[in-house]
Amino acid sequence: xxxxxxxxFSGSAGTAVITSDKAALATDGRYFNQASxxxxxxxxxxxxxxxxxxxxxxxxxxxxxxxxxxGVDPTVITALEARKLTEKIKRKxxxxxxxxxxxxxxxxxxxxxxxxxxEKVSILDIEYAGKKFEEKIEDLRKELDKKKSAGLIVSMLDxxxxxxxxxxxxxPYNPVxxxxxxxxxxxxxxxxxxxxxxxxxxxxxxxxxxxxxxxAIFKDAEGFGRSLEVEAPVEGKPPKPEKKFWxxxxxxxxxxxxxxxxxxxxxVRSPIGDAKAIKNATELEGMRACHxxxxxxxxxxxxxxxxxxLEKQSKLDEVQGANKLEEIRAKKDRxxxxxxxxxxxxxxxxxxxxxxxxxxxxSVIDPTAVYLCDSGAQxxxxxxxxTRTLHFGEPTAMEIKAYTLVLKGVIxxxxxxxxxxxxxxxxxxxxRQFLWREGLDYRHGTGHGVGSYLNVHEGPIGIGxxxxxxxxxxxxxxxxxxxxxxxxxxxxxxxxxxxxxAQEAKTEHKFGDKPWLGFEHVTMVPMCRKLIDGKLLxxxxxxxxxxYHQEVYEKTRDFFERDERTMKWLERETRPIHVMEFALS
Numbered sequence: 001x002x003x004x005x006x007x008x009f010s011g012s013a014g015t016a017v018i019t020s021d022k023a024a025l026a027t028d029g030r031y032f033n034q035a036s037x038x039x040x041x042x043x044x045x046x047x048x049x050x051x052x053x054x055x056x057x058x059x060x061x062x063x064x065x066x067x068x069x070x071g072v073d074p075t076v077i078t079a080l081e082a083r084k085l086t087e088k089i090k091r092k093x094x095x096x097x098x099x100x101x102x103x104x105x106x107x108x109x110x111x112x113x114x115x116x117x118x119e120k121v122s123i124l125d126i127e128y129a130g131k132k133f134e135e136k137i138e139d140l141r142k143e144l145d146k147k148k149s150a151g152l153i154v155s156m157l158d159x160x161x162x163x164x165x166x167x168x169x170x171x172p173y174n175p176v177x178x179x180x181x182x183x184x185x186x187x188x189x190x191x192x193x194x195x196x197x198x199x200x201x202x203x204x205x206x207x208x209x210x211x212x213x214x215x216a217i218f219k220d221a222e223g224f225g226r227s228l229e230v231e232a233p234v235e236g237k238p239p240k241p242e243k244k245f246w247x248x249x250x251x252x253x254x255x256x257x258x259x260x261x262x263x264x265x266x267x268v269r270s271p272i273g274d275a276k277a278i279k280n281a282t283e284l285e286g287m288r289a290c291h292x293x294x295x296x297x298x299x300x301x302x303x304x305x306x307x308x309x310l311e312k313q314s315k316l317d318e319v320q321g322a323n324k325l326e327e328i329r330a331k332k333d334r335x336x337x338x339x340x341x342x343x344x345x346x347x348x349x350x351x352x353x354x355x356x357x358x359x360x361x362x363s364v365i366d367p368t369a370v371y372l373c374d375s376g377a378q379x380x381x382x383x384x385x386x387t388r389t390l391h392f393g394e395p396t397a398m399e400i401k402a403y404t405l406v407l408k409g410v411i412x413x414x415x416x417x418x419x420x421x422x423x424x425x426x427x428x429x430x431x432r433q434f435l436w437r438e439g440l441d442y443r444h445g446t447g448h449g450v451g452s453y454l455n456v457h458e459g460p461i462g463i464g465x466x467x468x469x470x471x472x473x474x475x476x477x478x479x480x481x482x483x484x485x486x487x488x489x490x491x492x493x494x495x496x497x498x499x500x501x502a503q504e505a506k507t508e509h510k511f512g513d514k515p516w517l518g519f520e521h522v523t524m525v526p527m528c529r530k531l532i533d534g535k536l537l538x539x540x541x542x543x544x545x546x547x548y549h550q551e552v553y554e555k556t557r558d559f560f561e562r563d564e565r566t567m568k569w570l571e572r573e574t575r576p577i578h579v580m581e582f583a584l585s
Contacts, residue, residue, distance in 0.1 A: 072099060122166065130282025151183055173341070175454060250270070283382070322344040371389070389495060420514050476504055477502065
């Protein structure tokens with residue numbers, strides 16, 4: 001990424017701002033520790049969300065005082081962000097914001113910049129997609145007609161992959177491909193270099209989809225803008241088009257400018273994103289199935305790791321652990337690859353929320369410390385993302401307490417029942433309440449949407465304090481993570497993550513005559529018994545935990561018929577927990 005090249009920061013969320021004599025990088029709470037370690041003395045770290053710390057936009061505007069101009073690559077900022085930044089710049093005495101067509105970081109990078117990937121794109125069979133691309137396009141056209149839109153220009157790669165039932169390999173861990181798309185009432189166009197298409201893709205499209213070169217999108221966008229019919233002029237007012245083109249609120253400023261700007265463009269939450277987030281029956285069944293296979297892989301890994309560390313007293317580093325887990329997963333049916341870099345972290349490294357171990361620059365796994373493993377995989381029938389925190393020795397009282405409080409948060413989300421129309425923003429406190437009572441918290445969201453053999457982080461839904469999570473209600477068919485945590489810098493970190501699917505809940509009453517929703521969990525991996533203080537759990541929570549462990553055992557045990565080590569581990573970790581076990585502790 002350009003940010004990593006220019007700054008050295010390798011996190012997935014960061015914005016770099018450079019002036020003639022200063023440089024700043026902004027990132028959120030997941031990456032504070034990582035950024036502090038990776039940035040050198042040339043950089044000022046803006047810790048987004050902390051009190052009295054300016055946003056990168058505010059910092060930029062401050063630097064623009066004295067009538068300075070701010071430049072930005074218009075392909076990496078949205079139209080809304082550009083408007084807001086322009087306002088801030090002018091309020092601080094800056095001149096203007098301009099779009100710089102040639103990215104200046106790319107100029108510095110020069111020939112060393114990696115070329116754009118050119119991996120092949122293939123068709124996702126209807127066995128896994130559950131719905132034909134023609135039906136998806138027709139549903140989209142109905143939405144365009146209902147809202148009287150001239151068409152939708154699509155720039156989100158996962159939306160394009162989902163719409164056309166295609167998958168690619170251009171971005172590590174995400175089965176997407178570099179492309180754009182345009183859908184109007186009469187045409188559907190995919191902008192992609194045809195050298196990337198498998199031989200069967202063009203016949204698959206037939207005459208229903210036109211394939212155009214990737215770089216043709218901006219020129220064609222100008223044509224789309226010019227094609228809009230204009231209303232009859234009204235005296236004293238400039239003529240306006242009868243219809244506008246839609247772009248996503250996440251689309252680039254460059255795309256908006258080429259379509260003709262605000263007069264010809266409506267920025268909307270993408271209807272494709274909304275549709276993609278509600279999985280069909282085939283996708284939901286695929287999620288259930290792949291999480292059972294994936295859960296079996298994790299249990300096998302944890303059993304192996306425990307034996308290596310305790311019985312064999314092997315010296316394994318975090319990368320060796322991650323590699324072993326991938327090796328185990330790769331043997332499972334329908335495995336395609338990982339869904340993100342495995343976070344294999346021991347002791348203090350577990351406190352780095354998005355820690356990424358690197359060969360030669362990682363720690364040996366310490367059996368006397370907390371071990372946090374956040375990992376996931378891509379399967380043809382779904383995407384997984386699971387976190388488990390374990391301890392192979394004697395955990396401290398604080399580690400046990402923190403783990404149990406986090407577990408209570410996981411259970412609270414899992415057992416939640418709420419009326420239709422409730423957002424993830426409203427549910428967030430359910431997970432945090434037990435930590436809050438102790439004056440504790442965590443600096444990340446509680447849950448994110450997950451794609452179906454697509455991106456492991458998927459909008460527009462989520463559980464957390466981000467304002468956008470208040471804008472979209474949870475709906476039947478949503479797949480979302482449930483992952484509270486707690487972290488002590490330099491000491492240890494706790495996170496537990498299950499995947500849950502929204503479904504209609506059965507309630508005795510129907511207040512307001514509206515549906516009520518709840519969740520179905522699909523992750524099938526035991527919790528760490530050694531880290532649970534049963535006295536802190538209510539009877540209902542213990543009942544939930546014992547039921548969950550029984551389900552994990554029943555759904556994964558058949559994988560271990562010839563694996564005595566893992567079967568013994570699974571039986572031990574899933575046996576019922578009773579409060580009397582802790583009465584004398």
